[in-house]
Amino acid sequence: MRICLLTPAPDHPLLADATALLKRRHQVESLDPATVTDFPARFPGPAALADVYLLKTRTPHALALARFLEERGAPVLNSAGSTELCQDRTAMAALALRAGLPFVATRTEPALARLALDGTPGPVVVKSRHSRRHDLVARVDDAGQLRALAGQWPDEPVVVQRFTPNDGWDHKLWVVAGRVFAGLRRSELAAPVLDKGTRSLALRELPDGWLDVVLRVGEVFALDVYGVDLLDDGGAPQIVDINAFPGIRGQAGAPEALADLALRTAAGSHRPRVLPGTV
Known part of the structure; x- marks a missing residue:
């Protein structure tokens, strides 16, 4: 299989670790969208396309390239439409609330x-x-x-x-093709602290119902790889942000989950989620 990373930073830990797993038996390449000015010249036909593209950048030019590839039948994780939606916090909140998700007002x-x-x-x-x-x-x-x-x-x-009163910790949940990873990180709104790292959190430590909310986000926003930032509002989850293709640093099993998703998508057994009306 031929897997292409759309990113200016292929050495990002998540991507680098997934690449190391994939390169044992497959071709992995990286492409910085900023270096591609003429899309048709760079991709003149189906033979020039990779089997799957991982979109780990969110610039307007990168989204335009992703759309060009999608229009030519190449699978892109996540789709250009879903990635762009997660950049507009107004549209994000509106869609989440329409879907009944517990998004902060x-x-x-x-x-x-x-x-x-x-x-x-x-x-x-x-x-x-x-x-x-x-x-x-x-x-x-x-x-x-x-x-x-x-x-x-x-x-x-x-x-x-x-502002939701809380203990100063954000619950960071990440999902790769339905597999959930969780961590705690000091809120950027909390008082400055020396430790700005993320502490891994066992899923059993999450309150009841939180996993269902996080998985529902993927369905509503048509995301395969995403992150959800939540606050504990008296035991109830309060979504404050949703991110397409986050870094998922330091989470055991995340590179393996991403590599598996890439291969299944390249082989055609998994189709990237897309927003209604964008196909």
Whole structure:
């Protein structure tokens, strides 16, 4: 089988470990979408296509390439449509709530400066509407903090979420083709701590019903490889974010699960999930 990683960072631990497993019997290559300017010239026909593509980048150019490959019949994990949806926190919240998922209440403002003028009672969590590296995620307790933040990010489109009182730990759950991995990580909204790593969490330590919620996210968002950030709201799960193809660092079995998914998809026994209306 021929497996291609769509990423500028094939040395990412999850990808590197999965590659090491796959290369024993299969061809694995990596392609940085930013280096491909002419899609038809780079992929002139079916023979130029890999058996499966793993989309571990979220730039607009990468999504355009993924769509081009999908249109030519190549399977892409995750689909371009699902990956793009998870970058828009407004669309993410709307779909989750329509599906009955316990997503934190979310409203959208076109610019943070406008939010500061209108004022908003705290505490709330303010995030960039469009998820990306080094985006805005901050807890705001009063009008002074909001004005200061707006001074740094005046034109940033944002979402505003109710702050859920918690113990300062985020529950990080990751899924690869239905296999769930879990961990605890200090919230980026908590007081600074020296240990910013993730502690693995046995699935039996999760409250009843949490696994069902996380697996339902994959169905609703048409994701095969994804992460869900949850807070414990009095024993009930509160979803605060959903990520397509997260890093899943340090989780025993995750590279094996990804390698298995890639091979099954390449062989045609698994078809990537796609959002309704995108096929």
